[in-house]
Amino acid sequence: MDIGVPREIKNHEYRVGMTPGGVKELVRDGHHVLVQCGAGSGIGLLDEDYAAAGAELVKDASEIFARAEMIIKVKEPQPEEYRQLRQDQLLFTYLHLAPDLAQTRGLLASGCTAIAYETVTDDQGGLPLLAPMSEVAGRMAVQAGAHCLEKAQGGRGVLLGGVPGVSPARVLILGGGVVGINAARMAMGLGADVTLMDTSLARLTELDALYGPRLKTLYSTAANIEAELVHSELVIGAVLIPGAAAPKLVTRDMLQLMPKGAVLVDVAIDQGGCFETSHITTHQDPTFDVDGIVHYCVANMPGAVAYTSTFALTNATLPFIKALANLGWQQALQQDAHLAQGLNVHQGQIVCQAVAEAHNLEYTPLMQVLAAD
Numbered sequence: 001m002d003i004g005v006p007r008e009i010k011n012h013e014y015r016v017g018m019t020p021g022g023v024k025e026l027v028r029d030g031h032h033v034l035v036q037c038g039a040g041s042g043i044g045l046l047d048e049d050y051a052a053a054g055a056e057l058v059k060d061a062s063e064i065f066a067r068a069e070m071i072i073k074v075k076e077p078q079p080e081e082y083r084q085l086r087q088d089q090l091l092f093t094y095l096h097l098a099p100d101l102a103q104t105r106g107l108l109a110s111g112c113t114a115i116a117y118e119t120v121t122d123d124q125g126g127l128p129l130l131a132p133m134s135e136v137a138g139r140m141a142v143q144a145g146a147h148c149l150e151k152a153q154g155g156r157g158v159l160l161g162g163v164p165g166v167s168p169a170r171v172l173i174l175g176g177g178v179v180g181i182n183a184a185r186m187a188m189g190l191g192a193d194v195t196l197m198d199t200s201l202a203r204l205t206e207l208d209a210l211y212g213p214r215l216k217t218l219y220s221t222a223a224n225i226e227a228e229l230v231h232s233e234l235v236i237g238a239v240l241i242p243g244a245a246a247p248k249l250v251t252r253d254m255l256q257l258m259p260k261g262a263v264l265v266d267v268a269i270d271q272g273g274c275f276e277t278s279h280i281t282t283h284q285d286p287t288f289d290v291d292g293i294v295h296y297c298v299a300n301m302p303g304a305v306a307y308t309s310t311f312a313l314t315n316a317t318l319p320f321i322k323a324l325a326n327l328g329w330q331q332a333l334q335q336d337a338h339l340a341q342g343l344n345v346h347q348g349q350i351v352c353q354a355v356a357e358a359h360n361l362e363y364t365p366l367m368q369v370l371a372a373d
């Protein structure tokens, strides 16, 4: 199969969808890999490393989109990218379609087959291709939040861990999945006073058993969130309903409850965000203020630590890329029900129910698509 790896074009996005090690494995399996010049140079993966692994280096992304049967990326395709996709072409990357009607329509119009990293499942109920980036983003959320709490960033001027004689900051984490627990670990490590909320009692029980009294857990209801906001200096949004738009847990009115200069870090922004006042920001201009509350809403947080993130991501994606290349997508999805959950769009049809519902568009069941092909 001809497999293409374009350079990422989102703001300050230095990750790359495949390392030279991944290229080597695919070439050994008999595939041809096209890599755009400079695709990995931001993190020291040089064109000569890719060439030595057996890749063909290609100058322009347009040649990759024209020639490759499967495109491997990191971030969702930008308009200039999805306009180049075509029928019978396979796209494997993060998509986050539920909050993004323009991209959804772009993918439908292209006729391509698009498999989203973030909806591939595993047999423990997890999301194995989202998890590595959620680990990164959860840990970064505390770094970003601590920075935003500094006065010069518009924050309250609070040090997360406090000092002897002065209380630590209170951190509230909404969602106790992969982002949530990684954020909690970092915040506890810095000495903050941490409360975590989830709607899964089983998850709260598990976290209580793991961390004991160092981590306060609360069932997630609007009333409990309101009560916590009154004294929370940093709130991290880490909820997810897979495939769907994030529920809005903090409304604009609720911001009035918070101390001025408190910080919201909306990690769930890639699914539309869980604070009503959130909108997507970039690493170049990551924050904005609403009613005296600092908002940090970067949708590609792991891009800032692109070296760590590229290896963490590609460790997880490579086995799936190999299966898609070696078997073809139809057989690979038929053999692996978890990979099949990643299929979001095929030949103008939406195959992920949560995405179809988010946009009020028609849903085509996976079985129907697999049976027809």
Ligand SMILES: NC(=O)C1=CN([C@@H]2O[C@H](COP(=O)(O)OP(=O)(O)OC[C@H]3O[C@@H](n4cnc5c(N)ncnc54)[C@H](O)[C@@H]3O)[C@@H](O)[C@H]2O)C=CC1
Pocket: 118, 127, 130, 131, 133, 134, 137, 174, 175, 176, 177, 178, 179, 180, 197, 198, 199, 200, 203, 220, 238, 239, 240, 241, 247, 249, 266, 267, 268, 269, 270, 271, 298, 299, 300, 301, 302
């Ligand atoms: N901004 C960025 O750069 C990145 C964003 N993310 C995003 O972070 C979000 C969280 O991802 P993960 O932690 O991997 O998901 P996860 O599935 O591991 O955890 C989500 C948790 O949210 C809980 N939840 C659902 N509804 C809730 C509610 N109303 N109140 C409290 N908890 C609720 C679930 O029970 C679950 O425990 C996703 O939207 C993901 O795409 C992940 C990586 C990078």
Ligand SMILES: CC(=O)C(=O)O
Pocket: 075, 094, 130, 133, 134, 270, 299, 300, 301, 302, 303
């Ligand atoms: C998960 C995601 O959106 C990211 O890593 O950028």
Ligand SMILES: [Mg+2]
Pocket: 076, 096, 270, 299
């Ligand atoms: Mg996005």
